[in-house]
Amino acid sequence: MSNSTTPFCPCGSGLVLADCCGRFHAGEPAPTPEALMRSRYSAFALGLEGYLRDTWHGSTRPTMLDLDDGTRWVRLEVLDHGQDGDQGRVHFRATFRERRRWGVLEENSRFVREAGRWYYLDGTPSVNRLKPGRNDPCPCGSGRKFKSCCGLG
Secondary structure (H helix, E strand, O other): OOOOOOEEEEOOOEHHHHOHHHHHHOOOOOOOHHHHHHHHHHHHOOOOOOHHOOOOOOOOOOOOOOOOOOOEEEEEEEEEEEOOOEEEEEEEEEEEEEEEEEEEEEEEEEEEEEOOEEEEEEEEEEEEEEEEOOEOOOOOOOEEEHHHHHHHH
């Protein structure tokens, strides 16, 4: 049960962070490629650079990550996912806001399992800018009009 001081998980599961991606951030192995991808999305939203590096396969891990403090990740949609043995894939869409600009990152990601742990291998991303109108549905997924939600500021 959550109260107003217990944060919900950024991945959109509706669960409290500690019962969702937080347990993977604390060291528990993610059981599926989708769970790892959700926990990585949450790590981006929370600025957990160490977790992102630790869950990135060593063969493709960048030497540095540059997490932009001005980027706010607001919505995750898993469009497709699956696994075949130690190979996995997740197709997702992540909506973000950079100051007053909105965008969507869509990616087909590949994952690999080694020694019982899943790792992000690589992905094919595309980024598109959004220009929500005042009466459009809010990109955050609240179901409200943009002008009555994230467009208030």
